[in-house]
Amino acid sequence: MRLFRIFFGIYALVVFLVSLLVVIPAYVIIFNFCSKARAPHVAHKVSRGWAAFLMFAFFIRLKLEGRSKIDPNQTYVFISNHQSQLDIPAFACTCSNSFRFLAKAELVKIPLLGYIIKNLYITVKRGDKNDRGKSIDAMKRSIDEGVSVFICPEGTRNRSDKPLLDLRDGAFRLAVQAQVPLAVLTLKNSKDLNSPNKMLQLSPGTINAVWSDPIDTRGMRQEDVPALKERARQLMLQHLS
DSSP states (O other): OHHHHHHHHHHHHHHHHHHHHHHHHHHHHHHHHSOTTTHHHHHHHHHHHHHHHHHHHTTEEEEEEOGGGSOTTSOOEEEEOOOSTTHHHHHHHSOOSOEEEEEEGGGGGSTTHHHHHHHHSEEEOTTOHHHHHHHHHHHHHHHHTTOEEEEOTTSSOOOSSSSSOOOOSHHHHHHHHHTOOEEEEEEOSHHHHBOTTOTTOBOOEEEEEEEOOOBOOTTOOGGGHHHHHHHHHHHHHHHHO
8 A cells, every 4th residue: 555655646746747847838928918916816727727637637536515605706814724735736626716825935946836836826934024024914915906815824734643733823813904704624634645744655535625614804803813713723623623
């Protein structure tokens, strides 16, 4: 079984790299010829199509509950737990709303993929307090432009035996500051198909995910952030336990 997962992981890596070469021209066209306002929406459609192809090619099915809870015309702060590399394409497939991911600044250095991240995502140097502040401002501008933001508040993949790592405040402060709903997605088992500690070991199967009812932040203030964070944490834990 372990040998199969290694070979399947290598196959998936090859599929990913070849598909990246195929889609990169589409992103180049979008970022250079679409208007600044339209580009993120068009690019997100390409990302969703690419993600759906990857899931199909990897023989992975997404079983999603609560899709109807997400209004396709609403701007949100989306959050989710983070278990494996499979989460990124899974996130893209969970709703049709255009959104920008918050990503580590180091990812911009990856050839080709870094080009997409630089132009579509919002990046942050996690150890730099000033840069974290700038990323919050960039995410607020994105929301003001009608493009949602997707954040993994654990800050990294969960490599521990705990169901959930401690959540950082940024996503919750942003939702309160922007006064937009906080939408909580819980991935239940992506780590069973792709271990966070052994990225090249992959197996086909089904990822189970669920959207909780979005939390209305209208009228909340920054002093409400701890309670909001705990509420989101409990929503995730009830599906992970």
